[in-house]
Amino acid sequence: MTAPFDLSDDSVVVVIGTGAGGGVLSNELAQKGVKVVALEAGGRHLPQDFINDEWDSFGQLAWLDPRTTSGDWRVSKDFSGLPAWIVKSVGGTTQHWAGASLRFQEHEWKAASSYGNVQGASLLDWPIDAAEMDPWYSKAEDKLHVTRTGGRPGLPGNNNFKVFEAGAKALGYKDVHTGRMAISSSDDTDRTMCQQTGFCFQGCKWGAKWSAGYHDIEQGEATGNLEVRPQSHVARILHNDEGKVTGVEYFDADGNLQMQKARVVCVAGNSFESPRLLLNSASSMFPDGLANSSGQVGRNYMRHMTGSVYAVFDKPVRFWRGTTMAGIITDEARHDPSRGFVGGYELETLALGLPFMAAFLDPGAWGREFTSALDEYENMAGMWIVGEDMPQETNRVTLNHEVKDQYGLPVVNVHFDDHPNDIAMRNHAYKQGAAVYDAVGATRTFPTPPYPSTHNLGTNRMSENARDGVVNKWGRTHDIPNLYISDGSVFTTGAAENPTLTIVALAIRQADHLASELSAGNL
Amino acid sequence: MSKTQSPRGLTRRELLSQTTALGASFVVGAGFIASGDAAWAMETTSLKPETFATLVQLARDIYPHDKVGDEYYVVAVKGYDTADAAPGIEAGIAALNAAAQGMGNASYLDTAWERDRVDILRGMENSAFFQQIRGGLVTGLYNQKAVWPIFGYEGSSFEFGGYIDRGFNDINWL
Numbered sequence: 001m002t003a004p005f006d007l008s009d010d011s012v013v014v015v016i017g018t019g020a021g022g023g024v025l026s027n028e029l030a031q032k033g034v035k036v037v038a039l040e041a042g043g044r045h046l047p048q049d050f051i052n053d054e055w056d057s058f059g060q061l062a063w064l065d066p067r068t069t070s071g072d073w074r075v076s077k078d079f080s081g082l083p084a085w086i087v088k089s090v091g092g093t094t095q096h097w098a099g100a101s102l103r104f105q106e107h108e109w110k111a112a113s114s115y116g117n118v119q120g121a122s123l124l125d126w127p128i129d130a131a132e133m134d135p136w137y138s139k140a141e142d143k144l145h146v147t148r149t150g151g152r153p154g155l156p157g158n159n160n161f162k163v164f165e166a167g168a169k170a171l172g173y174k175d176v177h178t179g180r181m182a183i184s185s186s187d188d189t190d191r192t193m194c195q196q197t198g199f200c201f202q203g204c205k206w207g208a209k210w211s212a213g214y215h216d217i218e219q220g221e222a223t224g225n226l227e228v229r230p231q232s233h234v235a236r237i238l239h240n241d242e243g244k245v246t247g248v249e250y251f252d253a254d255g256n257l258q259m260q261k262a263r264v265v266c267v268a269g270n271s272f273e274s275p276r277l278l279l280n281s282a283s284s285m286f287p288d289g290l291a292n293s294s295g296q297v298g299r300n301y302m303r304h305m306t307g308s309v310y311a312v313f314d315k316p317v318r319f320w321r322g323t324t325m326a327g328i329i330t331d332e333a334r335h336d337p338s339r340g341f342v343g344g345y346e347l348e349t350l351a352l353g354l355p356f357m358a359a360f361l362d363p364g365a366w367g368r369e370f371t372s373a374l375d376e377y378e379n380m381a382g383m384w385i386v387g388e389d390m391p392q393e394t395n396r397v398t399l400n401h402e403v404k405d406q407y408g409l410p411v412v413n414v415h416f417d418d419h420p421n422d423i424a425m426r427n428h429a430y431k432q433g434a435a436v437y438d439a440v441g442a443t444r445t446f447p448t449p450p451y452p453s454t455h456n457l458g459t460n461r462m463s464e465n466a467r468d469g470v471v472n473k474w475g476r477t478h479d480i481p482n483l484y485i486s487d488g489s490v491f492t493t494g495a496a497e498n499p500t501l502t503i504v505a506l507a508i509r510q511a512d513h514l515a516s517e518l519s520a521g522n523l
Numbered sequence: 524m525s526k527t528q529s530p531r532g533l534t535r536r537e538l539l540s541q542t543t544a545l546g547a548s549f550v551v552g553a554g555f556i557a558s559g560d561a562a563w564a565m566e567t568t569s570l571k572p573e574t575f576a577t578l579v580q581l582a583r584d585i586y587p588h589d590k591v592g593d594e595y596y597v598v599a600v601k602g603y604d605t606a607d608a609a610p611g612i613e614a615g616i617a618a619l620n621a622a623a624q625g626m627g628n629a630s631y632l633d634t635a636w637e638r639d640r641v642d643i644l645r646g647m648e649n650s651a652f653f654q655q656i657r658g659g660l661v662t663g664l665y666n667q668k669a670v671w672p673i674f675g676y677e678g679s680s681f682e683f684g685g686y687i688d689r690g691f692n693d694i695n696w697l
Contacts, residue, residue, distance in 0.1 A: 052679035055666050158686075159694040166697045197685030205681045315696045320676065322691035354676040358665035366585045366648070366657055367641060374665075375588060378675030440697065 005037050005227050010261035012037045013514070014248055015268060016234045016277065019092020020503040021487035022268030023212025024143070026228070027220035028511030034518060035225050037260055038217075039232040039250055041269075042088035045095060046214055050203030054356045057202035061095055063088040065405050067272065071395070071416040073303075074449045078363035083414040085452040086270055090230050091213020093270070093454070094500065095203045098325035099182040099210070100348060101146040102497035103137050106130040107335055108343075108388065111493040114335060115342040120419060121390035122300055126492040127464040127473040133505060140505040144182035144210040145191060154178045155185045155194055158322025160349045163313070163381040167436035168329050168347075178326040179348065182210040182500075198351070200324035232258075235409055237265055237281040237290055237483070245290075245483045251407050264514065264523050266475075268486040268507075271301060271456035275397045275489060276412045278460070278470075291460075291477035291485075296470050298397040300461050301414065302494040303453040305387040305422045308350060309433030310361065311442035312376040319351040319381050327383075332432060333496045341424040344496045345387025347433060352382070360451055373446060381437060385429040386455070388496045390419035397459050455499050460489040474513045475506065482523050486510055545632055548593065549576040563594045565601065569609035574616045577631050578603065578656070581619065584640050585657050586664055588673075595670050599663035600656070615652030622646060 005012050013029060015022045018040040026038040042063075051057045062085060069076040069083045076083070087093045107114040109130055112123040141149040148154050155178045157165060168176040183204075184191040192206040200209060207214055220226035231253035238259070239245045247261040267274045275298040279289035289297055327349030334344050352360060354377055362370055400413040418426075430447035437445050463469025466478035471490050477483045488503050495502075517523045544550050550557050551572035556579075557564035567575045582596040603612045620630045622643045628634040631643065647653050664670065671678050680686060 052681045055662060156692060158691045162692065162694050162697055194687075195685030196687040196691035197680050199680070206685075316675070317694060318675070318677075318690070321680075321686040321689075353678075354671055354674050355662070355666045359661050364657075366644075368587055371586050371588050374674065375590070 005035060007258060007260050009035075010247070011035060011263055012261075013264045013266060014039065014260055014262035015266045015486065016248065017041075017092060017268035017270065017273070017487060018090050018217060018228060019087075019212055019268065019270065019487065020094050020500045021507045022266065023091055023094065023216045024504050024507040025266060025268065025486045025511050026226050027212075027216035028508055029514060030220040030223040030225035032511065032515040033225060034515055036220070036227070037262075038226060038228045039234050039248065039260070040090050040228060040230050041233040041273075042090060042092075043230050044090045044213070045203065047203065047205050047207045050205045052197070052199045052202060052205065054202065054353045057199075061087045061089050061203065066403055066411050068400050068403055068411065068413045069415070070413060073416040073418060075452055076416070078449070079452050082452045084272065084456050085454050086456065089213060090217055090228060091211045094211040095213050096201050097454070097500055098200050098498075100325050100328070100498040101141065101144055101180045101182045101501040102346070104130065104133070104495040104497055104502060105333065108493065108495035109133070111343070111388075118342055118390060118421060120392060121421070122393045123391060124461070124463060124468055124492050127462060133509075136505040136509040137501065139508050140501050143216075143508070144501065144504065145184050145189060146501070147179070147181045147183065147185045148177070149180060153185045155181055155183060155323055155326040156196075157327065158196060158319075159317050160319035160322070160351050160381050161327035163317055163319075163440060164327050164329070164349050164383060164436065167438075167440040170439035171435055173329050173331045173436075175330040177328060179328045181323070181326050183323060183326070184208045194323055196322040198320050198322060198324060233407060234269075234277060235280065235407060237267075237277060239283065239285070239290070239480070241285075243285060243480060245480055255407075264482045264484065264518075266484040266486045266514075270487055271459040271489040272397055272412045272414065274485060274487055275459045276399065279399050280409055291470050291479045291483060293479050294467050294469060296461060296468070298459050299393045299395075300391040300458040301395045301397055301416060302389050302391055302457040302491065303416060303450075304455040304457070304494055305345060305385070305389040305425050305429075306450040306453075306455075307385045307426050307430060308382060308448040308451075309385070309430060309437065310373075310380055310382040310446040310448055311434070311437035312373065312444045313379045313381065313441060314443055316378050317381045318378060320353055324351055325349055325384070329436070332429070339428055341421045341428065343388035343421070343425065345385055345425055345429050346496055346498075347429070347436070348384045348386060350382045350384035361446060361448055363449070373444070376444075383433055383436070385426065385433060386496065386498060387425050387429065388494050389422045391458055391461070391493055392417070392419055455488070455494070457488045457491040457494045457499060460485045462490045462492045475510045484510065484514070545573060545576050548580065549632070551576060558593055562592075563597065565597055567604050569606050570604045570612060574613055575600075575604060577616045577619065578612065580632055580640075581616075581644075581656060582660055582664070584637060584644060586660055587637070591670060591673055595664065595667055598667060599660055602659075602663070611652070611655075615650075615656070618647070618650075618652065619643065
């Protein structure tokens with residue numbers, strides 16, 4: 001059923017990237033009868049291909065093309081060439097994500113208004129709000145089969161959750177449960193129910209977890225309106241003398257440069273590759289890169305305030321068994337400046353296998369302080385901290401002309417400094433996370449530093465006013481009417497919640513807008 | 524552990540008769556190194572056996588796990604026993620021995636207390652050599668499937684149907 005489109009077919013919408021943004025957008029457009037060519041840098045990996053082995057899976061799925069880093073964040077020291085743990089595959093990082101599917105809180109859509117002036121932060125209100133997003137969130141929750149929404153039951157709690165829940169309740173937290181997860185929790189649907197296998201980050205071998213790679217992409221292809229070209233790395237977006245985009249140049253699976261014409265181009269390569277592509281597409285008409293009259297392309301990179309707390313007990317937990325992230329405490333997600341910071345954070349269960357625990361518990365550490373912790377691996381529990389970080393203009397993705405990828409294209413440098421608000425929030429969360437475990441008898445706790453970023457946001461932010469950002473409320477670039485951005489790079493602010501559900505909801509909404517504009521002859 | 528069995532089919536007695544003790548844990552012979560109890564042995568092709576023995580002790584001192592036998596540390600560092608890697612390793616171990624001598628010990632392996640060896644390592648932990656060995660061990664040691672059961676880690680579970688019927692929620696002490 002795969003639709004083959006000609007390289008010279010200028011009636012197609014070209015979508016660059018097939019993750020939570022591009023994969024969903026491609027399918028939603030195809031369902032509405034719009035012809036789509038989706039170009040994906042990675043290859044196709046289906047559930048039967050996934051590997052229950054952390055390093056082997058990392059080699060299979062992770063985006064490992066060179067990148068560079070700078071700034072005071074510890075990732076730049078510990079993992080200087082790997083600022084993010086994201087995926088190069090059809091389906092993008094939805095192959096790897098844990099499945100946590102949370103709506104923004106109402107006040108988070110209006111961060112500048114809600115938090116007031118925060119020195120050094122470039123806060124801005126989104127040009128959309130909770131009421132406008134409500135129906136799109138509902139569609140996204142139904143698409144992803146999110147538990148505890150739409151009448152779907154929650155997942156059962158695993159050992160790691162039981163420790164987490166008991167500690168939360170002992171500490172007086174009220175809102176703790178097994179999460180809103182895009183993982184099938186019953187046998188009543190066409191998706192296999194979660195088999196508590198663990199290895200959610202390595203791709204779900206049961207297909208119980210939603211991934212654009214084997215859900216939306218396959219549905220889109222079945223319409224006959226979607227052609228996915230894997231191993232196709234887009235190098236440049238082309239435009240005409242009127243300043244409209246006309247197509248893209250990409251390297252195909254054999255490394256040959258091809259040119260695909262397009263009526264509309266939608267960029268969904270994530271918060272590094274999307275601004276990189278706009279900047280690498282600079283021309284005499286757009287010397288600073290496409291859609292960059294504001295100078296905002298690449299700026300306001302956000303990665304969430306993150307960290308982890310692991311704890312050792314005097315008895316076994318075996319926290320690697322079962323769903324990796326089915327557990328959440330939302331009590332700290334509120335905005336309450338009396339805690340010493342604006343915005344809030346979530347606490348979510350997390351487990352790593354022994355190989356990744358060795359790599360991430362305290363990167364660079366050695367000696368008995370470190371190894372005595374790993375000796376208690378079987379008795380460990382763990383949680384991840386995810387909170388709103390402050391956008392800063394100087395946290396920024398730029399081209400590094402000193403380093404080229406395998407196609408000879410400049411790679412990105414990712415610069416990030418923690419904002420004082422991020423540090424205050426992280427310290428608060430470390431203390432609360434440790435208190436949760438201390439409340440159930442932890443003998444030792446570990447405030448573990450952030451991993452390479454999995455939530456990469458901003459860098460093409462959405463703004464009401466063209467001078468403040470890159471795209472408008474539909475993800476349409478302020479400068480070029482037939483160029484759209486369709487991924488997490490459009491986030492105006494990050495909120496405290498895992499971003500995938502919002503990226504998906506925005507992509508469904510954008511597909512609706514694009515189909516209307518196309519049928520009205522406006523594109 | 525097929526790659527670390529006794530070389531050339533030596534019996535334990537023969538092996539021990541051909542070796543000299545090195546430090547507290549190792550014995551070396553011509554082109555091979557063995558544990559003091561001859562439980563395992565390995566031929567070296569590019570590194571001096573003494574160098575390899577020191578490398579194994581270094582690996583254990585960086586990531587000491589008393590319940591993990593030397594044979595796993597041997598596997599973790601045996602990749603350095605190549606013509607390409609050997610010169611850098613010989614130089615790094617020579618520097619390590621020089622540092623030990625600077626603290627009044629005959630060699631790193633002859634530095635009897637772990638705390639004294641750790642003091643030596645603290646003085647060189649930012650060196651490229653130390654970071655090469657430490658970084659390599661993160662995967663070389665902890666990504667050995669044979670090591671995982673020692674820590675209780677169960678590895679791949681899909682082929683067993685996950686844990687839905689195998690204890691994902693079996694905690695009983697809360």
